[in-house]
Amino acid sequence: MDNTNQRRALINGEIGLFLRGLIIGKVLTLLVIGGLLWWLLKPNLLTRSGVGSSSNQSLNTTSGGNASNFQTVAxxxxxxxxxxxxxxxxxxxxxxxxxxxxxxxxxxxxxxxxxxxxxxxxxxxxxxxxxxxxxxxxxxxxxxxxxxxxxxxxxxxxxxxxxIDGIAVIVNPSLNVPGLTIEQLQQIYLGQITNWKQVGGPNLPITALSQKPEDADTVIFSNKSNLNQQALGSNVKYVYSTTEAVRQLSKIPGGVYYASARAVVPQCSVKPLLLGRSSNELISPYREPLVSPDQCPRQRNQLNTEAIKNGSYPLTAxxxxxxxxxxxxxxxxxxxxxxxxxxxxxxxxxxxxxxxxxx
Structure with a gap:
């Protein structure tokens, strides 16, 4: 019995030594791994605390359009x-x-x-x-x-x-016309096209609404000075503002007006027309499908920003x-x-x- 107890004590002692050694080994291993990780990450930590500050200082003193927000403009x-x-x-x-x-x-x-x-x-x-x-x-x-x-x-x-803003052409919602080319639009305002049947629409006189050339925010000619020198057609009726034009278009079946797409595309009482550089590439200033007047204002036409951004929409400001x-x-x-x-x-x-x- 004494020998048996001695053997058990010896075995228990060896197990204890083994476990203590195992624990110490694990601790040493963790210390080594931690030190290695600290050494590897040290450059990044220095970069964040040092170079990062220099970068922020550079942003704070930027004088160009690369600043990320309003606070960084000097x-x-x-x-x-x-x-x-x-x-x-x-x-x-x-x-x-x-x-x-x-x-x-x-x-x-x-x-x-x-x-x-x-x-x-x-x-x-x-x-x-x-x-x-x-x-x-x-x-x-x-x-x-x-x-x-x-x-x-x-x-x-x-x-x-x-x-960049798009320039949209709007008409009375009842007008059925496929769209206009830029040249046709210009000819309307120069009095060279006076009836919608000349551009694939009904036999209906065109009433072109416009702000006075010297007051207009948006232009449909390549140079505003050219428009000032051109005599607009006798069919052009001058309005004070886009608000007035939208109001009148709802009452004039053959009316047409052009203005900031952001201002007129969402309006309920008018219809934006498709425009193109040629008649076989007409692009809508709104995201299709067209929202009809009876759906508005529950839904409104949204601006076709993608077409304006990529240049496929032909008339922008x-x-x-x-x-x-x-x-x-x-x-x-x-x-x-x-x-x-x-x-x-x-x-x-x-x-x-x-x-x-x-x-």
């Missing part, structure tokens, strides 16, 4: 500034500018309505030339006349593109910030506002407002 002036211009920019003023001022409360933007003049790109640029605005928003390029006026006054104007180059506060805010809109956050907000970004 040299944003602290003050109150006046701006105005294109009526097509109204959704941007509501959506994008509200986000900018929330992120940068030191910057206060105030929209100024023109006095005794139709609101629009032309009015905004004129007010900028006259010193009534610090920068302007335009949905058309600067004209040679506007550039010359600026030079005469001792400064220059520059246009900085920040977005670039959205510009007009910057006064005078080395003063106007230039500083104009350039800062442009940079804010060109950030990733700004471009996303422009898309939220219903337009297409340029990045």
């Amino acid at each position: 040299d944003v002036p602290t003050n109150s500034f006046n701006y105005g211009g294109s009526t097509a920019w109204a959704p941007i003023r509501q959506v994008v500018d509200a986000q900018i001022q929330s992120a940068r409360p030191e910057l206060q933007l105030h929209y100024v309505h023109p006095v005794n003049r139709t609101p629009g790109s032309s009015a905004g640029i004129k007010m900028l030339l006259d010193g009534q605005l610090d920068f302007a928003q335009s949905s058309r390029p600067l004209t040679d006349e506007e550039k010359a006026t600026a030079r005469e006054r001792g400064f220059t104007l520059e246009q900085r593109q920040v977005g 670039n959205l510009y910030v007009i910057v006064k180059q005078n080395k003063g506060r106007e230039q500083q805010i104009g350039e800062a506002y442009t940079k804010l809109l060109q950030t990733d956050q700004g471009q996303k907000a422009i898309q939220q407002a219903g337009f297409v970004g340029v990045r």
